Amino acid sequence: MPYKFSKLKRLKPAEVPLIRRDPVDPKARAVAEPIVEAIRTEGEPALRRYAEQFGEITPGAPLVLRRDVELLAAWQATSHEDQATLKRTAARIRAFARAQRATVTECTVPIPGGEAGHTVEPVEAAGCYAPGGRYPLPSTVLMTAITARVAGCKVVRVASPKPLPIILAAAYVAEADELIPVGGAHAIAALAYGAGAVGACDAVCGPGNMYVTAAKALVSGRVAIDMLAGPSECQVIADADASAKIVAHDLLAQSEHDPAAIPILITTSEPLAAAVDAEILTQLKTLSTAETAEAALENGYTVVVDDIDAAADMSDRLAVEHVEVMVKDPIALGKRLKHYGGLFVGEGAAEVLGDYGAGPNHTLPTGGTA
Numbered sequence: 001m002p003y004k005f006s007k008l009k010r011l012k013p014a015e016v017p018l019i020r021r022d023p024v025d026p027k028a029r030a031v032a033e034p035i036v037e038a039i040r041t042e043g044e045p046a047l048r049r050y051a052e053q054f055g056e057i058t059p060g061a062p063l064v065l066r067r068d069v070e071l072l073a074a075w076q077a078t079s080h081e082d083q084a085t086l087k088r089t090a091a092r093i094r095a096f097a098r099a100q101r102a103t104v105t106e107c108t109v110p111i112p113g114g115e116a117g118h119t120v121e122p123v124e125a126a127g128c129y130a131p132g133g134r135y136p137l138p139s140t141v142l143m144t145a146i147t148a149r150v151a152g153c154k155v156v157r158v159a160s161p162k163p164l165p166i167i168l169a170a171a172y173v174a175e176a177d178e179l180i181p182v183g184g185a186h187a188i189a190a191l192a193y194g195a196g197a198v199g200a201c202d203a204v205c206g207p208g209n210m211y212v213t214a215a216k217a218l219v220s221g222r223v224a225i226d227m228l229a230g231p232s233e234c235q236v237i238a239d240a241d242a243s244a245k246i247v248a249h250d251l252l253a254q255s256e257h258d259p260a261a262i263p264i265l266i267t268t269s270e271p272l273a274a275a276v277d278a279e280i281l282t283q284l285k286t287l288s289t290a291e292t293a294e295a296a297l298e299n300g301y302t303v304v305v306d307d308i309d310a311a312a313d314m315s316d317r318l319a320v321e322h323v324e325v326m327v328k329d330p331i332a333l334g335k336r337l338k339h340y341g342g343l344f345v346g347e348g349a350a351e352v353l354g355d356y357g358a359g360p361n362h363t364l365p366t367g368g369t370a
Helices: 026-042 044-053 067-077 080-103 138-151 165-173 184-193 210-219 244-255 270-284 290-297 308-318 330-336 351-356
Strands: 009-011 107-111 114-118 125-129 155-159 178-180 203-205 233-238 262-267 301-304 322-326 342-345
Touching (some): 026 044, 026 210, 044 184, 067 178, 080 138, 080 165, 125 138, 125 184, 138 155, 165 178, 184 203, 233 244, 233 308, 244 262, 244 270, 244 290, 244 322, 244 351, 262 270, 262 308, 270 290, 270 301
Parallel strands (some): 009 301, 125 203, 233 262, 233 322
16 A cells, blocks of 8 residues: 655744644534534434434434443443453543542631532533444543543433444443433434433533534533543654654554544654654554554644753643653653643553553543643
8 A cells, every 4th residue: 555654744843833723613513503403402303313314223223222231231242351351441440530539629718707618519410422433432431431420420321323332331331321322413412402211411521523522512501511622632742762663653543543633743853753754654554544544644743842841842832632751851841741631751651541541531622722
């Protein structure tokens, strides 16, 4: 297969664009708006109509898969190896979520005549969205549903289009009450407004495509949402001591997610930049997702800066979703950085570990909002 990729675009520091884009695509909003309105006004008939139109369910198929029936059956049919992986990952995510929850505490402040304060309570029902798309993402099911359960939500609903058995099994181990096997704007609207057997939620969270994002913007205010996230971003800060092979691995690991993903390399070394380009080209030749990754590489760039201080300043100015630090003293640089969704310190801290289950959540801000 011929490759168009030769090297990441080279930008001078002054040429680096801020990632400040409107997270809602106007064309996607125009498509999502009538869908959301149809679900709001018609309820279940509209949800069925769109789900059947997009091939998500067959006529008369259930819109709700229950924990004690379909999710349990999928879990029991899952291999022991996959069960162990799901349970191990769920335990890490649950432990991290519990630690986060413990940092949010009640408080009281003395005032004349008494005291004022706040309490901390979960929303009653959480709607958790997990994309279908190119690859199943059981990790997203775990990170959204487990977090909602740890927060104390009484009802946890997951929506995911055309769910594979591993998605149903993930929903089971995450202790979701039910799964709605639909996606897109109609799924978000159903979680927000309710649709027959699908109950309305108080908050909707989770990543999705441009239509999901547009729908979340439309229902925001009716329900709480987590954020309006755009295409994924991975930025590596590296110096001459970094491994070009590892840098290339990590940039490609994010690029293969989505043709709209944005890989960025900020380095103090021109030789390293050239070596990373050569490694990317080599690795593309054996990458099964090379077509998607190569499209994403067109969005990315490399910028060579004078020193680590300049790299840190540029990183904080861009405020991207994922930042990896591969320099001589990664701890010191990591402590200096302020603006990022997730920080991965050192060559051993691959961004994919955060994506798939080290514990911290992978639902993160994008588009310069970190």
